[in-house]
Amino acid sequence: MTTDSTSNSPVVRAGRREWTALCVLMLPLLLVSMDVSVLYFAIPAINADLAPSGTQQLWIFDVYAFAVAGLLITMGSVGDRIGRRRLLMIGAAAFGAASLTAAYAHSAEMLIAARALLGIGGATLMPSTLALVRSLFTDPAQRAQAIAIWSGVMTAGVALGSVLSGVLVEFFWWGSVFLVNLPAMALLLVLGPLLLPESKNPAPGRFDWVSVPLSMAAVLPVVYGLKEISAEGWNVRYVMTVTVGLLFAALFVHRQRTTASPMVSPALFRARGFAPAVVLNLVTMFAMMGSAFFTTQYIQSVVGKSALEAALWALLPSVPIGFAAPLAAHLVQKGVNRAHVVSAGFALAACGYGLLTLVDTDALALGLVACGVLASGVTMVMSQIMDLALSAAPAERAGSASSLMETGAEFGGALGMAVLGSIGTAVYRQEMPDSAPEAAHETLGSALAVAGQLPGRAGDALATAAREAFTSGMHAAAIAGAVVLAGAAVLASVTLRKVRVREETCKEDAGQAGRPSPSGV
Numbered sequence: 001m002t003t004d005s006t007s008n009s010p011v012v013r014a015g016r017r018e019w020t021a022l023c024v025l026m027l028p029l030l031l032v033s034m035d036v037s038v039l040y041f042a043i044p045a046i047n048a049d050l051a052p053s054g055t056q057q058l059w060i061f062d063v064y065a066f067a068v069a070g071l072l073i074t075m076g077s078v079g080d081r082i083g084r085r086r087l088l089m090i091g092a093a094a095f096g097a098a099s100l101t102a103a104y105a106h107s108a109e110m111l112i113a114a115r116a117l118l119g120i121g122g123a124t125l126m127p128s129t130l131a132l133v134r135s136l137f138t139d140p141a142q143r144a145q146a147i148a149i150w151s152g153v154m155t156a157g158v159a160l161g162s163v164l165s166g167v168l169v170e171f172f173w174w175g176s177v178f179l180v181n182l183p184a185m186a187l188l189l190v191l192g193p194l195l196l197p198e199s200k201n202p203a204p205g206r207f208d209w210v211s212v213p214l215s216m217a218a219v220l221p222v223v224y225g226l227k228e229i230s231a232e233g234w235n236v237r238y239v240m241t242v243t244v245g246l247l248f249a250a251l252f253v254h255r256q257r258t259t260a261s262p263m264v265s266p267a268l269f270r271a272r273g274f275a276p277a278v279v280l281n282l283v284t285m286f287a288m289m290g291s292a293f294f295t296t297q298y299i300q301s302v303v304g305k306s307a308l309e310a311a312l313w314a315l316l317p318s319v320p321i322g323f324a325a326p327l328a329a330h331l332v333q334k335g336v337n338r339a340h341v342v343s344a345g346f347a348l349a350a351c352g353y354g355l356l357t358l359v360d361t362d363a364l365a366l367g368l369v370a371c372g373v374l375a376s377g378v379t380m381v382m383s384q385i386m387d388l389a390l391s392a393a394p395a396e397r398a399g400s401a402s403s404l405m406e407t408g409a410e411f412g413g414a415l416g417m418a419v420l421g422s423i424g425t426a427v428y429r430q431e432m433p434d435s436a437p438e439a440a441h442e443t444l445g446s447a448l449a450v451a452g453q454l455p456g457r458a459g460d461a462l463a464t465a466a467r468e469a470f471t472s473g474m475h476a477a478a479i480a481g482a483v484v485l486a487g488a489a490v491l492a493s494v495t496l497r498k499v500r501v502r503e504e505t506c507k508e509d510a511g512q513a514g515r516p517s518p519s520g521v
Contacts, residue, residue, distance in 0.1 A: 067119020076403025
C-alpha cells in the first residue's frame with residue numbers, strides 16, 4: 001500500500017506490525033554503519049591476496065565513505081519522490097550485489113569499484129531507514145523511542161564492524177566480511193514489502209538535476225580535505241580543496257533558494273528546531289569521531305593491545321549506549337524540556353572528555369570509562385535531535401531531512417578528526433625530545449617503528465617518550481573537545497528552549513487523535 005505522506009497525517013498508535021518493521025529496518029542500518037569499520041582487520045589479508053598499491057589501499061578504505069557522503073542529499077530527495085520503501089529495496093539489492101562482488105574481487109581495481117557501489121547503496125539505505133521510521137511512528141512518544149533505538153544501533157554498528165572483521169578474518173578469508181551482508185539484505189528484500197508502508201511526497205515537483213553535481217561538488221572536497229588534514233596535517237592543497245567545496249556549497253544553497261523545485265527546500269530550515277538540530281548533530285559527530293581518532297591509537301599503540309584485543313576492549317564503552325538513548329526519550333516523555341535533556345547529554349559528553357585528560361600511559365580502565373561516558377552523552381543528544389529534526393520537518397520531506405542530518409554528521413566527523421587531530425599532533429611534536437630522530441616527530445606509529453630499530457634502552461626510551469607525548473596531545477585535544485561540547489550545551493539550552501511549546505501541542509494532538517492500530521494489540 002502506498003501512503004502519500006503529508007504533514008497533516010493522523011496520529012496512529014503503532015502496534016506489533018510497526019515494531020516488527022522497525023526491527024527489519026535495523027538490518028540495513030547496522031550493516032551500513034558496520035561497513036565504515038569492517039576493513040580494519042581485513043586489510044592485511046587483502047594486501048597479501050590482491051597486492052594493492054599504497055594509493056589503491058587508501059581508496060579501498062575511503063571510497064565507501066566518499067560515495068555515501070556525496071550522495072546522501074541526492075538519495076534523500078530521490079526517496080521523497082519515488083518512495084522511500086522503493087528506494088530502500090533498490091538500495092538493498094545494490095548493496096547485496098556489491099557485497100558479493102567485493103567478496104570475490106580478484107583485483108584491487110575490482111574491490112575499489114565494489115566498495116564504491118557499496119557506498120552508493122549505503123547512501124540510499126541510511127536516509128530511507130530514518131524517513132520510514134518517521135512514517136511508521138506518527139505518535140510522538142513512540143517515534144522518540146524508535147529513533148532512540150535507531151541511534152543506538154547506528155552507534156553500536158561502527159564498534160561492532162571492526163570486531164566482526166577480526167573474528168571473520170581469523171577463521172575464514174577476507175571476503176567473508178562482505179558475505180555477511182547477504183542474508184540480512186535478502187531478509188530485507190523479502191520482509192520489506194510485507195511490513196514497510198510506502199511513503200513519498202505527493203507533489204514533489206520536477207527533479208532538479210543541476211543540484212546533483214552541485215551537492216557532490218560541495219560535499220566531497222570538504223570531506224576529502226578534512227580527512228587528509230587529519231591524516232597529514234595542515235597543507236595548502238587540502239585547505240584549497242576545502243575552500244573549493246565551500247564555494248560549491250554556496251552555489252548549491254543559492255540554487256536551492258532560487259529554483260522553482262529545489263532538491264532541498266529552504267522551508268525545512270524555517271521549521272522551528274530543524275536548523276539547530278542540524279548544527280548540534282554536526283557538533284555531536286565532531287565529538288564522537290574526534291575522540292575515536294585518539295582512543296583507538298591509545299589502546300593499541302600506548303597501552304600495547306593487539307588490533308583484535310583493542311577492538312574487543314573498545315566494545316565495552318558501547319554497553320551504556322544501549323541505555324542512554326532510551327533514558328533520554330523517557331525523560332522527554334515525562335515532561336522534561338528537551339533542551340535540558342540535550343544540554344545534559346552534551347555536558348555528560350564533556351565530562352567524558354574531562355576524564356580523558358586524567359588518563360596516563362597505563363590507564364586503560366579509566367580510558368574506557370571516559371569513552372563510555374562520552375559515548376553515552378553523545379547518544380543521548382543524537383537520539384533527541386534526530387527526533388526533533390524529523391518532528392519539525394514536514395512528513396513529505398522526511399527523506400531530505402534525514403539526508404541533511406546525516407550529511408551534517410559526515411561533515412562533523414571529518415571536522416572533528418581534522419581539528420582535534422591537528423591539536424593532538426601539534427602537542428605531540430612539541431613534547432617530543434629534540435634529540436629524537438626526525439621521523440619520530442611525525443606520528444606515534446612512526447616513533448614506535450623507529451624505536452623498534454634502536455638497540456636496548458635507546459629504543460625503550462624513545463618509545464616511552466613518544467607514548468607520553470601522544471598522551472599529552474590527547475589531553476590537549478580532550479580539553480578542546482570539552483570546551484566545544486560545553487558551548488554546545490549552552491547553544492542547545494538557548495535554541496531549543498522554545499521548541500517545548502510545539503512538543504506539548506503534539507502530545508495533546510496525540511492524546512486526542514491516538515487510537516490503536518489495526519495491526520497492534
